[in-house]
Amino acid sequence: MRYAMAVDTKKCVGCSDCVVACQTENNVPIGYCRDWVVEVTDGTYPQLEIEIRSERCNHCANAPCVRCCPTGASHFTDGGIVLVTPDKCIGCGACIASCPYDARYPHPDGYVDKCTFCIHRIKKGQQPACVAVCPTKCMYFGDLDDPNSDVSVVLKRRKHKTLIPEAGTKPELYFLI
């Protein structure tokens, strides 16, 4: 099993619903966020091109945060999801410094926090909160090992990219272009 997510940059309108849904679902402390929306503008007016991306932890297959964690608090769980065990985390900050996507942050309670792909919802057969609320249905989630999952189907059909593949992290968050 290999969980992955694909975000359609052509469909995303940057409404930030995914951000709010995540904060509500996961009780993210006020002023923090586990996912965010990036708008990239290319060119000079009037020749402009825009790409909108809903970003979060990439749940990398070669995750630098898991590698550098001194206690094993950052770990891989079923389906390659990268998680943090709060009671093992000492809050040293190494994983935060090691993430090229800046997807982690220090939780006010001391441990390090990040996107979990809403593992508690997946286990119940539901979609992650951000995927479930998206009004344009621009996000796809599922198991890459299953050729019929939403994410496998859409990745087969559409051109896609990952963020900074040259960092060698093997991200599992895809962007349809």
Next chain:
Amino acid sequence: MREELIVSGRLNPMVDPQLHIWHWQIPLYLFLGGLAAGILFFAALYYILGKEKEFNTVVKRAPFLVPVILVLGLLALFIDLRHKAFFWQLYTTIKLQSPMSWGAWVLMLVTPLSFIWCALHMKTIWPQWDWKYNWLKELEKFFNRYKTALAWIMLISSVILGIYTGILFSAFNARPLWNTSILGPLFLTSGLSAGAAVIVMLSKDMTERQVLAKIDIMLIGIELFLIIHMFMGFLASTQVQIDAANLFLGGPYTAVFWIFVVTLGMVFPALLEVLELRKYHIPAILPAILVLFGSLMLRFIIAFAGQESRWLY
């Protein structure tokens, strides 16, 4: 032209707008750790070479600073932790791929070792020293019997301690400035140089001071070579590393780095030490303070500039 904006407004503290997860504690600890490694390295080396009589300060006196330095360093590390009550989790596992795990375990080895080394030389500082209890005397005898083995362990572990302070940074490919294997040897050399400078400052013996001053000059030379090498490597590398190097070659860190670290912290003290060897009267404390200052600044600047450097996407 390309502009990238986080339109949903991400402002995670200590991550946005620019990573600043490590403040003064980490660079201060890296400096103290390197300094402790330097002092212990020379103590172990000259003991193994059988020169403890001629190099009295190196082997017997200077190491008394190390427990104090290490305890201060550990304190800084502890203050840096944000989930302090769980610090013991470091010692429930060994993660070979995590430099921080290496560091935690090496400190667990070096700190008690430095205390034992001092205990073996109590009589040098306080000639009247008496251990009072028999079991303490037995313990001292036991460690004295294996002192050469102890010195070897100290030699090797101090090198690991010194080099790990740099590897801690270089293991992060997310921060292009840190992602160079030169940082390990550079921080080790800088730590050894700081150790040598402190010994020169403490020593009253002419030959001892001259030998250590010569070693220090040589180490500063190696440091300068490594720094030039580091920038050559960056400039020949990918765009993100070119940008990282440019922080120091025209960017915001240019003045502080070249003036405080290279000029005041390396070239100037090396010149003073050369003049002293040429029999000019130079107060011993001056080059030592400058070397320590340069060594501390090097860590601060690399730590802060590294957090400013990032991948483009």
